[in-house]
Amino acid sequence: MNAVIFDMDGVLFDTERLAIKCWDEIGVKCGLGKVGYMVMKTLGRTREESVKIFENEFGSRFDNDIFQREYKTWLDEYYAENPVPVKNGVYEILKYLKENGYKTAVASSSSKASVLHHLENAGITDYFDKIICGDMVGKSKPEPDIYLEACKGIGEAPVNCYAVEDSKSGLLSARAAGCRVIYIPDLYIADEETAKAVDYRFKNVAEFEKFLKRKQI
Numbered sequence: 001m002n003a004v005i006f007d008m009d010g011v012l013f014d015t016e017r018l019a020i021k022c023w024d025e026i027g028v029k030c031g032l033g034k035v036g037y038m039v040m041k042t043l044g045r046t047r048e049e050s051v052k053i054f055e056n057e058f059g060s061r062f063d064n065d066i067f068q069r070e071y072k073t074w075l076d077e078y079y080a081e082n083p084v085p086v087k088n089g090v091y092e093i094l095k096y097l098k099e100n101g102y103k104t105a106v107a108s109s110s111s112k113a114s115v116l117h118h119l120e121n122a123g124i125t126d127y128f129d130k131i132i133c134g135d136m137v138g139k140s141k142p143e144p145d146i147y148l149e150a151c152k153g154i155g156e157a158p159v160n161c162y163a164v165e166d167s168k169s170g171l172l173s174a175r176a177a178g179c180r181v182i183y184i185p186d187l188y189i190a191d192e193e194t195a196k197a198v199d200y201r202f203k204n205v206a207e208f209e210k211f212l213k214r215k216q217i
Helices: 015-029 038-042 047-061 064-081 090-099 112-122 145-154 168-177 205-216
Strands: 003-006 103-108 130-133 161-165 180-183
Touching: 003 145, 015 038, 015 064, 038 047, 047 064, 090 103, 090 205, 103 112, 103 145, 112 130, 130 145, 145 161, 145 168, 161 168, 168 180
Parallel strands: 003 103, 003 161, 103 130, 161 180
Antiparallel strands: none
16 A cells, blocks of 8 residues: 545544534525535535535525625635644644655545645645645546546555545545545444445544554554
8 A cells, every 4th residue: 555545624624513613604694594414415525516405405595606705704704813623633644654655645525725725724735745626527526536536646556545534425436446445434424335335444543543553564
């Protein structure tokens, strides 16, 4: 195993819980009520796919232009005063991977602008050899495109890459690409069918790091 490919939201950053708080507040402001629960329905999806899910849920009551404007304003105000919430153990595992010759990549369904903002805010951009985002591929998760592109970008066959995921669409995407699938639960708890796509399950990235160290012995 020569490489580790990370999903971003829910794996590197605790942004999914932040999104629940945000969507609850702006949902009320937009007349939809608290809509934080929609995070669970859109985990691992691109913005375009998420918009369709919202339209199916709320119909004509949902105005995407207004929602996106309020969403951007909320996040801009939040990040003006707060750092991106980095998951425990992220800095340590990235340092370990770099020092031990692993190739690394990010494969996130989020937009390139969002991904780069978060990585730069956390000061970890330089740890990654390749960054692939949802708006850089034809089909996002659960299709395998994003992982295949990440593997291609770092010059490794999927079978030689660990893919670290937390969402159903992400787990299925990594499995379809042929990667070795690492599941670190965040908000989503895998059902029996999705669990079959998982090779290893860990509580957090620190536990995954311990696993990698044991493999080196």
